[in-house]
Amino acid sequence: MPPKFGTSGLRGLVDELTPDCVAAYVQAFLTSCPTGAGLCIGHDLRPSSPAIAAVVAAVARDRGSRVFDCGAVPTPALALRAQTRACAAVMVTGSHIPADRNGLKFYTPAGEITDAEQAAILSALAPAAAPAPSAPAEGDGSCAQDYLDRYARAFGPQALSGLRIGIHEHSTVARDLMAQAVRALGGQALPFDRSDTFVALDTEALAPELRHRLAAEVRAQGLNAILSADGDADRPLVVDDRGRVVPGDILGPLSARYLGAEILCTPVTSNSAVDAMGFTRVRRTAIGSPKVIEAMVAEGAGRRAVAGYEANGGFLLGFDAKGPAGPLPALMTRDSMLPALVPLVAAAERGITLSDFVDTVPPRFTAADRLTEFPPARARALIARLLEEPAALQLMLDGLGAEVARDLTDGLRLTLAGGDVVHLRPSGNAPELRCYGESALPERAAALVAGMLARVEHFRE
Template sequence: MAPKFGTSGLRGLVTELTDDVVADYTRAFLASCPTGGRVFVGWDLRPSSPRIAAAVTAAAGAMGLPVTRCGALPTPALALAAMEAGACAVMITGSHIPADRNGLKFYLPTGEISKADEARISAALGPGSGTTPGTPPETAPETAPEVTDTDEAAGDYVARYATAFGASALGGLKIGVYQHSSVARDIMVQAVEALGGMAVALAPSDTFVPVDTEAVDPDTRGMLNAWCREHGLDAVISTDGDADRPMVTDATGRIVPGDVLGPLTAGFLGAEVICTPVSSNTAVDGMGFSRVLRTRIGSPYVIAAMEDLAGQKVVGYEANGGFLLGFAAAAPAGPLAPLMTRDSLLPILAPLARARAEGRTLADLVATLPARFTAADRVAGIEPEDSAAFLDGLRGDAAARAAFFDTGSDEAEVDETDGLRVTFATGDIVHLRPSGNAPEFRCYAEADSPERAEELLQTHLAKLTERLG
């Protein structure tokens, strides 16, 4: 499958992300979008990422643009550094997907690119193979453009939260940091310690581990639980590969879903308006926010909705936990400037700091929310055309839906905002959607108890596997 844009960024097999293809996309981005006159480049810890970063740097230099290489660092840290410098950025990452795939995330000087920007980039590649961008340089610059290296961006990212939350925000908490191959594995330790907590580093890996914070496998869940018991932890924290999606557990090792971390963070920061995809937990609807706006899945859609609400105390988050701050918030120890890209560190630190400030455990804080529970996973190896054909058959045929869905209840509502999301008379919800980044079919379930949500998930994963796997 040729590289293509998914829910967030360009993705493809490493074998297809050749230096020529990477250069073509880089030139198309720089030719069709605002650059601010400089390019910031960062990468994750995949084996292929440094090579791809070198191809991006060379292509930008050939167009006469100076490049600031920030090294291996979280995507939100790169975005923050570039936006503060008024520059564009390219992050080399495949996010949570396996190491045989990688990708590019593009940032304007104002933040993450939109779907309209993606279309402009694709159009600038020209017809056919994508090897002839629309406005390549006719000649190389007379002098080699400046290429500089900096290691300040990661430190500035940690300092952002140390200043906002203060040196005692996590005082007395013992927090495990599941490091694996997250590009934020050292930064998470630094952030916990900067906020007064005790960090326990766990399981760093020299081999890339594709952690999907939205679909954590049973073995990993068991490992998290064991660590909490062994070390007496108050929580375990982690991220996906490029650290724009958080993973947080309570003291028992139970994962707190991203669409629970999101509204907890929003409430702590005084947000009034929520923008979140249709797949997110509906508990947020009963939490007292003035407005909850549902979007398609993917940070570009969330950002577009937030931009339409500029001037309000608006935030966005996704079911995977990535959090976007759209206003200047008053954090406990100082101001917190907007960051209009998916971030992992804020929704990790804010709920933990909030629970401590309220004298609660994290589990007790979560228990204050409306009793709605979600579960999500995926069936791998399902090609997009097969997923699309299957969903098309369900969308237009109520009898087909009745035959496929197994909830013991009549359907009450069908939502086609993104995929197929069916609400049943009991309040159970099952949402089916092809992945935008990989040959996978995702299933989301929601119910009034965690056991019921898991039952719905496993039932429909089995049915999807039988039909498509």
């Protein structure tokens, strides 16, 4: 997979993310985007990440930037630190993709780079030679602690009192912080499954065996919930007291409602149950946090109670909210800690279980999966064929339902007779074809996805 620059920054095979390649993109970023008072650098726990971070630091120092080394921290923690310091930031991470791949996420002092800034970086991209390793950057050991304090101040030391919370550690960079956050809010943290090798955990496409493993852990330890996240911790994984994985597009509106958001911005793939939850407006976007942020800004983020979230669970807070114990300032980047903690805090305040709190959402269920090694060009060609050939589309939907409406905001989203939804789209950051299903029953949503992907395999042959 040649290095690709898109909605999640730069992604590519580790072997192809050479020092010169990394230097070229970092140099283009520093040349074309505002960087403020310097550059904060963080990384995930992949074996390749520290060396890539060292190249980023050397390039920035070579260009005269002040560089702050935040170490192994969650992406939202790094974004918060950059916001506090009025600096730019580069996070070395491949997020949820396998360890043989990695990448860079770029932030200006204002937050995640926009589509316009992505274009500016590509325009400024030119061959570059990585400079020789430089002196160590300034250490910033308080980055993770400040991120933790954000939630401790907002929710208080008794918010999770009496709750037993499992922490599925694997190799998420937030594994220690999640346990610390639970303890800071008065809960008992019970870590398990720590891994010394990198685990590619995609919160939108969990393997069935992992779902069963987590449900069994809930039962075996009598847990009130399990918390986890993907590799760089901008996407949460939450399992309730019944052993059910709570989808990210349920965590999002529950968190937004508790915090007093009035307007929500979310991709077209997100669960439509949000439309019946009492928000002033729900604005749908194409996939990708830059699209969500663009919509949030258009809706008055910073002046109005606007929030955003994605189906993967990443939550963006576009206004200064208030927790039960203190302020919770805006942070317009995908965060896993907030949507993991808020539903637990809200349920505890009501004196009910997390599962009962989740069940206050109108019953609408989603499922998602993907086909790997499915290049975006092939996925786009498939969607074009389905749009151009009614017989092909009819074959694809055979046995699933008749089309009654379509949405081309991002890929092909079809509403079927009876209200079911199926959605195909090329991944924006990996050679994958994503499939989403939505229905009134969870089993039906999963069957829709499985059926669509089986039919896609027929077309791929």
